[in-house]
Every structure is written in structure tokens, then in C-alpha cells.
Amino acid sequence: MERKRACKHCHRLFIPVRNPQQQFCSRSKCQNVRKSTWRREKHKHDPDYRENQNQASKRWRKKNPGYWRHYRAAHPPYTEGNRYKQRQRNQVFYKGPEPPYPSKASQFANSDALTHKNSVKAGTYQLIPLSYGEVANSDALIVNISVIPRGYQQMGEVCKHTTL
Numbered sequence: 001m002e003r004k005r006a007c008k009h010c011h012r013l014f015i016p017v018r019n020p021q022q023q024f025c026s027r028s029k030c031q032n033v034r035k036s037t038w039r040r041e042k043h044k045h046d047p048d049y050r051e052n053q054n055q056a057s058k059r060w061r062k063k064n065p066g067y068w069r070h071y072r073a074a075h076p077p078y079t080e081g082n083r084y085k086q087r088q089r090n091q092v093f094y095k096g097p098e099p100p101y102p103s104k105a106s107q108f109a110n111s112d113a114l115t116h117k118n119s120v121k122a123g124t125y126q127l128i129p130l131s132y133g134e135v136a137n138s139d140a141l142i143v144n145i146s147v148i149p150r151g152y153q154q155m156g157e158v159c160k161h162t163t164l
Contacts, residue, residue: 009033122147 004013007025016022024034042049061067072079127141 120145120147 004015005023006012007014007027007030008023009030010025010027012025012027014022014025017026024030043053122145124142124144127143
């Protein structure tokens with residue numbers, strides 16, 4: 001008699017039917033979790049799979065231009081709910097109050113503009129690219145940032161030579 005095991009998703013006991021290494025029970029919700037987990041891992045670790053998925057998405061977007069624009073226009077409650085959820089994600093990501101994004105979606109492109117609240121101070125910094133939310137320290141660049149005040153007027157040829 002085969003041993004029962006606990007489903008990785010719902011934790012209910014089941015007997016593996018076909019595959020002795022089966023980790024999820026046959027309930028549709030558990031199978032959907034299994035499939036999405038597999039896809040996520042495959043996408044994360046297999047560059048060929050990732051490229052294929054990206055190409056398929058690109059083909060679909062080219063074949064269906066304006067689909068999402070029409071969908072959002074036809075489903076305003078969904079759109080508003082999605083914007084609310086994005087604001088919640090932003091709060092978690094920025095670990096504080098919501099960033100000062102404009103409420104209109106068309107103005108999101110300016111969300112990275114410097115304001116008096118987030119202005120950069122002059123100094124030497126490490127410029128570190130982010131990859132999937134993880135810091136890649138080996139790729140850090142050392143940069144020197146000089147703040148040029150508003151109203152700065154160029155002094156001509158005299159100031160073009162550096163003294164470093």
C-alpha cells in the first residue's frame with residue numbers, strides 16, 4: 001500500500017496516483033499552483049524558455065494592438081482596483097508613504113523627476129544596477145556627482161579645465 005503524503009499547497013493528505021515524486025494533490029487549485037510555480041522557475045532559470053515566452057508575448061501584442069487600452073476602457077472598476085493595488089505595492093516597495101506619483105496614468109512617465117524631497121547631494125557614489133530586485137555589487141561603478149545650482153551661468157573658457 002502506498003504511503004499518503006501532504007500536498008505542498010493545501011497540506012491535505014493524498015496518495016500519489018501516477019508519479020511517485022508527486023508533490024501536489026489532484027485538486028485543480030493545487031495543480032494551478034504547481035503549474036505556475038513550474039513556469040516561474042522555468043522562466044527564472046532557462047534563458048531559452050524566457051526568450052520564447054518574450055517572443056510569444058511580442059507576437060501577441062503586435063497581433064492585438066490596443067487590446068489592453070480597450071479592456072481598461074471597458075472595465076473601469078477593474079482599472080481603478082488595479083491602480084489601488086499598485087499604490088499598495090508602491091507603499092511596500094518604498095517602505096513608507098506613497099511616492100508622489102500623479103494620479104493620472106498619463107503622467108506616470110514623470111514620476112522619477114527630482115523634487116526638493118529627493119534631491120541628490122554632491123559627492124562620490126557607487127552606482128549599482130538592480131537585477132530582479134537583487135543588488136549586484138560586482139557591477140558597481142564609482143561616480144562623482146556635482147550639483148549645479150539653478151541659475152548657474154557658464155563662465156566661459158576659464159572654467160573648462162579640471163584641476164583633478
